[in-house]
Amino acid sequence: MGWFKRIKEGITTSTKEKKETPEGLWHKCPSCKKVLPTNEHIANHYVCPNCNYHDRIGSAEYFAILFDDNQFTELHPALQSADPLNFSDTKKYPDRLVDSQKKTGLKDALRSAVGKVNGYDLVVCCMDFSFIGGSMGSVVGEKISRAIDYCLEHRVPLMIISKSGGARMMEAAHSLMQMAKTSAKLSLMDKHGIPYISLLTDPTTGGVTASYAMLGDLNISEPGSLIGFAGPRVVKETIGKDLPKGFQTAEFVLEHGFLDAIIDRKELKPTISNLLMMFKK
Amino acid sequence: MNYLDFEKPIQELIELRDKMKQTAEKNGVDVSSSLQEIEDKITSKRIEIYSNLTPWQRVQVSRHPDRPYTLDYIKAITDSEFIELHGDRTVKDDKAMVGGFGMLNGRTVMFVGQQKGRNTKLRQYHNFGMPNPEGYRKALRLMKMAEKFNKPIVTFIDTPGAFPGLEAEERGQGEAIARNLLEMAQLKVPVICIIIGEGASGGALGIGIGDRVIMLENTWYSVISPESCSSILWRSWDNKERAAEALKLTADDMMGQGLVDGVIKEPIGGAHTNWEEIFATVKNRIEEELQTLDKLSPEQRIDQRIEKFCKMGVVVEG
Numbered sequence: 201m202g203w204f205k206r207i208k209e210g211i212t213t214s215t216k217e218k219k220e221t222p223e224g225l226w227h228k229c230p231s232c233k234k235v236l237p238t239n240e241h242i243a244n245h246y247v248c249p250n251c252n253y254h255d256r257i258g259s260a261e262y263f264a265i266l267f268d269d270n271q272f273t274e275l276h277p278a279l280q281s282a283d284p285l286n287f288s289d290t291k292k293y294p295d296r297l298v299d300s301q302k303k304t305g306l307k308d309a310l311r312s313a314v315g316k317v318n319g320y321d322l323v324v325c326c327m328d329f330s331f332i333g334g335s336m337g338s339v340v341g342e343k344i345s346r347a348i349d350y351c352l353e354h355r356v357p358l359m360i361i362s363k364s365g366g367a368r369m370m371e372a373a374h375s376l377m378q379m380a381k382t383s384a385k386l387s388l389m390d391k392h393g394i395p396y397i398s399l400l401t402d403p404t405t406g407g408v409t410a411s412y413a414m415l416g417d418l419n420i421s422e423p424g425s426l427i428g429f430a431g432p433r434v435v436k437e438t439i440g441k442d443l444p445k446g447f448q449t450a451e452f453v454l455e456h457g458f459l460d461a462i463i464d465r466k467e468l469k470p471t472i473s474n475l476l477m478m479f480k481k
Numbered sequence: 482m483n484y485l486d487f488e489k490p491i492q493e494l495i496e497l498r499d500k501m502k503q504t505a506e507k508n509g510v511d512v513s514s515s516l517q518e519i520e521d522k523i524t525s526k527r528i529e530i531y532s533n534l535t536p537w538q539r540v541q542v543s544r545h546p547d548r549p550y551t552l553d554y555i556k557a558i559t560d561s562e563f564i565e566l567h568g569d570r571t572v573k574d575d576k577a578m579v580g581g582f583g584m585l586n587g588r589t590v591m592f593v594g595q596q597k598g599r600n601t602k603l604r605q606y607h608n609f610g611m612p613n614p615e616g617y618r619k620a621l622r623l624m625k626m627a628e629k630f631n632k633p634i635v636t637f638i639d640t641p642g643a644f645p646g647l648e649a650e651e652r653g654q655g656e657a658i659a660r661n662l663l664e665m666a667q668l669k670v671p672v673i674c675i676i677i678g679e680g681a682s683g684g685a686l687g688i689g690i691g692d693r694v695i696m697l698e699n700t701w702y703s704v705i706s707p708e709s710c711s712s713i714l715w716r717s718w719d720n721k722e723r724a725a726e727a728l729k730l731t732a733d734d735m736m737g738q739g740l741v742d743g744v745i746k747e748p749i750g751g752a753h754t755n756w757e758e759i760f761a762t763v764k765n766r767i768e769e770e771l772q773t774l775d776k777l778s779p780e781q782r783i784d785q786r787i788e789k790f791c792k793m794g795v796v797v798e799g
Binding site: 281282287289290307339345373374376379381384409410414415428 | 646650690702704705713740787794796
């Protein structure tokens, strides 16, 4: 026999009277489900203090983490995609672009900027996964190409932060050729002896892995990031078996010799500035 | 002979011709005038069908089981003066990627390309023309050797894609392709890339950075196959025709977009109907292009090569 008994069945509070928690005050870790005040989550560089899960973040967040006092000059911010193939699937490509631009406030899937990291000059190109899955189209390739021009002209090291599902299908072969373009451009960085650091974040797959993301003088990553050429679903279908645990994680890729280091996000800035110092002195 | 669906009218005529020939031989009758009539009909049918191919039909022709493959081209072009070289010096010899030195009119050329198999056993042996990382590394080893001894490079591209297997991921498929893109951009010797069949995405591009990138008339080159594109965008393979159109992946489309440097005409009815003719055409084209490229210095070639790829893509300044 309980002490209390519900007299009226069901929820009686009307939707209007419902007391909601204000949006964005709390953050729930998608991995361990621990709840944390959002401001603490941000102060922790969007990393869960409980399970070290690295939340996916965009260019604005990476720039804020890396550049001194969040001071930087964005390079070629106005570049936008065209629609060279007049492409249309379930949606017209130009409409898809406009929708993504409205939703994200971004022009395309990559932003580049120059600024100082603990006093060292650095050009950072950072991909935004929220913009059509971080897909690499002409704008991504062109911005990287022009950022490299800046690096060559001013002899400034380059860092590219990859976060992408691969090529942008709506630009078909134009997108494919961005792999050729960025890699060819990076060969000039090699020739001139200017350092290039590639940071592969969750996820980095497809044509991005098969071009600039794997071509760093240093390839580094964040814990647990998915890194691969073919996506896990495709590999699974090919071999007709379940994939081994940890397949295509940053840790797996490091063990197989394709990463120099896996660095916690809170160590990212000091590590990068240390590396820049070592390249310089 | 194998025939595609839309080649059926040609097949019927050819079978009629063969039957007529047999009967004529058996009975000792002269049917040369009717035979000539049928031959003419076959030719006009071929012209009719092949001058109106849809993009999807061209994709089918690019995969035609009677089409010449990389080693067929190499052996014909070099008159079998070719020595195949194996291995990436690290893991193994990838049978999906072949290569070696061959003689082209008295001159040594390094040939590299993806190789498909003509029957079930050979298809498996060559892994359907889908290289693993060691295939790309073998290709790079051979190309670097060509550079060392100042020999031009010709690559033949014919692949449904880089192999998406477990070991391929473990051994760095992405890194292997990426490395080739970067290294090929800086090769000091002339590089000619010819798409002879399928040019699927990064797997094709991995041996596709050249001073000249040329497509045969009935080939395709894009970021994804029409089937995969269809399955991603429309969640089924049923829209492959539509995807083939949307991707603008034919030789003429690619030329129109400025993404390749040339198109080689195929014999009427496709390369599979007349191997000798396509071999001669391709051989002549390689010689012509090499003569032009020989006139440039290594630095000029590298600069022009990089500049060409850097111009690709369409953006709005905003």
